[in-house]
Amino acid sequence: MAKNQSYYFSHDINASNDPKIAAMISELGMISYAWWWILIEKLAAADDYKLPLKKYTFVALDNELRMNNEQILTSVQQVFNKNQHVLEQNSMCSFCSFLLIYLLIHDYELLDCDDEYFWSPSLIRRFEFKKVKEETIREKRRLAGLKSAESRKAKKQNLTHVQQNLTHVQQNQLIKEKKRKENNIERDTRAREDENPLSMFDDDEVKNKPIYDLYMKAIGDVSPVIKDRLDDLVESYGKERVIVAINTTADNGGNSIKYVETVTAGNLKKEVQKDFGASKHNGNARNVSRKKEEVDWQAEYERVHGKG
Structure with missing residues (x-):
């Protein structure tokens, strides 16, 4: 031993x-x-x-x-x-x-x-006596450990059983609750946007934010669709032309993004016509002078001597 x-x-x-x-x-x-x-x-x-x-x-x-x-x-x-x-x-x-x-x-x-x-x-x-006492304690601890493990296993099995046997009503309730929470989140988001419609564009890196702000003040709310159309205008015509178009729309009582697009395109057309109008006018004048210089000698002869 x-x-x-x-x-x-x-x-x-x-x-x-x-x-x-x-x-x-x-x-x-x-x-x-x-x-x-x-x-x-x-x-x-x-x-x-x-x-x-x-x-x-x-x-x-x-x-x-x-x-x-x-x-x-x-x-x-x-x-x-x-x-x-x-x-x-x-x-x-x-x-x-x-x-x-x-x-x-x-x-x-x-x-x-x-x-x-x-x-x-x-x-x-x-x-x-000490040995028997220690063995008794060890056995009690072993049995307590087994009992605890069985209890945990039973709880886990019961939980799994309950989860697997959820009724359709309970499942529907869970789905409804999930949808309700999603709706609440969406409603809260809309409420914040109603209080500050430009809140969706609060990123300091948004380069066209001044355009959105001007549109809000002069015409109406800026939705994601309107934002995209304003971005397209800026990219196609330049920020200065879009600002002019928004102000013109407001002065004329316009209240839509379509109006702003029409004004922007019209202003650009006017600019083009203005730029090329003078050169066209000068060209026409030269053509007239040239026509005047070209004499129809046959017509003149008939006019002076008469036909026949």
Whole structure:
């Protein structure tokens, strides 16, 4: 069995009142109480909570307990006198820790042993109880985890079942609600545009915004269609001609984009005629002069001499 991995073990707060412990302290002195708990710590860290009855064990314990022959023999002299046969039969009786453990086993019944190991029955019971308790807790946590997982799975299945079994009425209600929200958004958008019809053209980068603004003030609202037609006019005739056409339309009482388009095209035509009118007039004058210079000699002869 692997070594115990716990870093503590239970320790009764009234352990010193145990009759066996009290007898040990009374006969061996208070120092034996320290030896006892150091020994318990060593057992708690050992495999199966047991230490072997071997020479190396007692060599190590003498060092750990900081015991010497004079001290231990003085402390246990009267107690150990009745066990002289042990000294004669066991070669390890020269180790102070062996004498202490012998007394703890046979006189105070705090330890137990067999031919190979010695141990503390109380310590083993405590660790077995701790092990059972920890296993019980782990099992409870495992079952709680399984129960929680089953509960989540059931909720998920129920939710899926509910979603899959929505009635047509509920589905229609969802559709109607979606349409209502869309209508509300559209209505709010129209309301904002009614308050400020140019709000759709609030982008500072809109190059024809002054044209839209002039149209709004002089003629009427600017819809997306009117905006596109104004853009076409500006692109075809230039911004200055469109501004003139809008002002002319307003002065003449016009109230439509068609009117503005007609005026713009008419103004351009007038400009063309004006530009080319003078040159045309000069050309006609030259033609007249030339005709005058061309004399119909046959006609003149007939006029002077008469026909026949």
